[in-house]
Amino acid sequence: xxxxxxxxxxxxxxxxxDAKERGAxxxxxxxxxxxxxxxxxxxxxxxxxGETNGYSIMxxxxxxxxxxxxxxxxxxxxxxxxxxxxxQVGEIIKKMSG
Numbered sequence: 001x002x003x004x005x006x007x008x009x010x011x012x013x014x015x016x017x018d019a020k021e022r023g024a025x026x027x028x029x030x031x032x033x034x035x036x037x038x039x040x041x042x043x044x045x046x047x048x049x050g051e052t053n054g055y056s057i058m059x060x061x062x063x064x065x066x067x068x069x070x071x072x073x074x075x076x077x078x079x080x081x082x083x084x085x086x087x088q089v090g091e092i093i094k095k096m097s098g
Contacts, residue, residue, distance in 0.1 A: 002061070003059045003082070004065055004081065004083060005057055005083055006069070007078065007079040008055065008077070008078050009052060009053035009078075011074065014075050015052065043059060
């Protein structure tokens with residue numbers, strides 16, 4: 001099971017102009033995120049202040065990660081970065097050292 005950092009960004013072409021509609025859409029997405037955190041799928045989530053993007057951290061298999069991300073399509077785009085732990089980096093360095 002891997003650990004992943006997601007950098008997410010809302011598709012600005014899909015953001016409603018009307019403030020009430022925009023608030024409703026953000027509320028719906030935030031409730032989905034809260035459910036993902038409550039279920040243990042997401043470890044951490046945050047939005048960058050004043051922007052329409054942010055980050056999330058998840059642990060899971062490739063199938064679990066892809067399934068989670070698909071529920072936000074086509075409204076959110078993601079850049080996904082697999083994370084190596086301190087232990088894993090130590091193992092890599094040990095192999096490099098011979």
